[in-house]
Structures are given as structure tokens and as C-alpha cells.
Amino acid sequence: MSYKFFVLEKDNNIYRLIINAPKSLNSLSTELLNDFEKIIDEISKENVKVLIITGIEKSFVAGADIAEMKEMNYQQALDYAKLGHRVFSKIEQAPFITIAAINGYALGGGLELALACDIRIASKRAKLGQPEVSLGIIPGFGATQRLSRLIGVSLAKYVIFSGDTLKAEEAEKMGIVVKVTEPEELIDEAKKIALNIISKSFNAVIIAKKAIEQGIEMPKYEALKTEEILFASCFTHNDQKNGMSAFIERKKPNFE
Numbered sequence: 001m002s003y004k005f006f007v008l009e010k011d012n013n014i015y016r017l018i019i020n021a022p023k024s025l026n027s028l029s030t031e032l033l034n035d036f037e038k039i040i041d042e043i044s045k046e047n048v049k050v051l052i053i054t055g056i057e058k059s060f061v062a063g064a065d066i067a068e069m070k071e072m073n074y075q076q077a078l079d080y081a082k083l084g085h086r087v088f089s090k091i092e093q094a095p096f097i098t099i100a101a102i103n104g105y106a107l108g109g110g111l112e113l114a115l116a117c118d119i120r121i122a123s124k125r126a127k128l129g130q131p132e133v134s135l136g137i138i139p140g141f142g143a144t145q146r147l148s149r150l151i152g153v154s155l156a157k158y159v160i161f162s163g164d165t166l167k168a169e170e171a172e173k174m175g176i177v178v179k180v181t182e183p184e185e186l187i188d189e190a191k192k193i194a195l196n197i198i199s200k201s202f203n204a205v206i207i208a209k210k211a212i213e214q215g216i217e218m219p220k221y222e223a224l225k226t227e228e229i230l231f232a233s234c235f236t237h238n239d240q241k242n243g244m245s246a247f248i249e250r251k252k253p254n255f256e
């Protein structure tokens with residue numbers, strides 16, 4: 001299937017989704033977000049294990065679409081925020097691992113998209129930030145919640161209140177991205193991370209994702225109870241027997 005704003009490349013169970021709306025530096029119009037949701041819905045039914053999300057040229061995503069937002073009233077802004085939240089929550093809860101390979105500008109909604117992914121890496125050319133307060137608004141696609149959970153309230157307040165643009169290395173120091181690469185090595189690095197993940201028990205990786213995502217929303221001792229149940233559930237899957245037998249027999253595990 002072909003999409004107006006996206007190119008989807010499939011390499012066995014590692015997919016790469018390239019956001020391709022160059023006229024507005026990949027800004028997140030309603031039309032683009034609707035397409036994004038359809039793609040996530042479709043590929044969630046396929047045998048994808050890792051989805052790498054990246055942009056084009058100098059932009060990952062330059063934010064929500066300012067031209068579209070400019071004339072919005074309260075109700076339209078609410079609907080727009082709900083659409084963004086729905087799409088990004090689907091990405092966050094996807095039954096596969098998502099890697100944001102941030103090639104350039106990741107501003108406003110662009111950084112919020114990356115925050116909804118499981119792992120973020122960035123090119124040395126990337127520029128990240130939440131500039132919404134310069135436009136008279138606050139982040140509306142999740143940053144007030146996801147950024148503060150990721151890097152702590154103090155740093156998140158600094159990033160959001162200042163509206164400053166961060167270099168990739170600064171974002172790495174704050175813990176927003178886990179790795180910074182040369183621009184031409186970004187996708188290879190993302191694939192390397194993806195290959196490493198899929199060499200492990202995918203059942204275990206997805207259960208770990210579930211434990212982290214569900215647990216972060218709960219009080220600690222409730223979350224630890226959830227971990228107990230999810231941990232025990234690993235013992236109902238062949239990967240646990242395979243992984244542990246392989247360790248004892250000093251062989252390579254043969255995961256399902």
C-alpha cells in the first residue's frame with residue numbers, strides 16, 4: 001500500500017517508516033496523523049518486531065502543524081490534541097518495539113512523537129525541543145507527561161518553560177536520547193539496535209515492555225505485583241525453557 005506522507009520499508013520483521021512531508025518539514029497535520037494511525041493499526045496485525053521511525057532531509061518532525069492550529073478554537077484544539085494522543089498512545093502501546101531515529105528537527109509534536117517511542121537515538125545534526133511556549137501554547141501531544149516521566153520533573157520543566165532548542169549531545173546528557181551518531185550512521189545504528197533486540201526472546205522483550213509501561217502508571221507495590229504476574233507468565237512460553245536450557249548446555253538459544 002502507498003501512503004501520501006509516508007514510505008514504509010519492510011525487511012523481514014524490522015520495518016522502517018519514513019515520514020515524508022517535506023513541504024512543511026514533516027509537520028503533523030490532521031491528515032498526516034490520520035494516515036499515521038492507519039499505518040500503526042495495519043502493521044500491528046503483521047509480524048513486525050521492531051519499527052524504526054525516521055524523517056527526511058533536515059527534519060524528523062518540525063512539530064504540530066502551526067498553519068492548521070493558528071485558526072483553531074477551543075473545541076478544534078481539543079479534538080486535535082485527542083487525535084495526537086490517540087495516535088501516540090497507539091505507538092507507545094504497540095505490540096512491537098519502536099525506535100525513533102531522529103535525523104533532524106524534532107520540535108514540539110516531533111519530540112513528542114519520539115517520546116512515545118520505546119528508544120530514541122539521534123544524529124549529530126538533530127535539534128530537539130518543546131518550543132510551544134514561544135507560540136502561546138503548551139505541549140499538547142504528551143510532553144508534559146512523557147518528558148517529565150522520562151527525565152524527571154525538574155529537567156522537563158527546564159526544557160518546556162525555556163522552549164530552548166537542544167543539540168543532540170545535550171539531549172543525550174539529559175537522557176532524552178540514548179545514543180548520538182554521525183548523520184550517515186543513524187539508520188545503521190537503529191538497525192543494529194533492532195537486530196540485537198530481535199536476537200533475544202521477543203516474548204520476553206514484549207512482556208518487559210508491558211511491565212514497564214503498565215508499572216509506570218501504578219503505585220510501586222502494585223507495579224511490583226504486576227511484575228510478579230508478568231514474570232511468571234514467561235514460564236508458560238517455550239522461550240523460557242529454550243533460553244535456560246541453552247544457557248545450561250552452553251548453546252545458542254533457539255527462540256520462537
Ligand code: DAK
Pocket residue numbers: 023024025027028062063064065066067076077078080081084105107108109110131132135137138139140141
Ligand atoms: N507547522 C507548519 N509548517 C511548518 C512547521 C510547522 N511546525 N515547521 C516548518 N514549517 C514550514 C514553514 O512554514 C516553511 O513553509 P513555506 O514557507 O516554505 O511554505 C517550511 O516548512 C520550511 O520551513 P522554514 O523555512 O522555516 O525552514 P528553516 O530551515 O528556516 O527553519 C525550523 C526550520 C524547524 C527551525 C522552522 O521551520 C521552525 O521553527 N518551525 C517551527 C518549529 C516549531 O515551533 N515547532 C513546534 C510546533 S508547536 C496541542 C497539540 C499539539 C501541540 C500543542 C498543543 N493542542 C491541540 C492543545 C504541539 C505543538 C507544536 O508542536
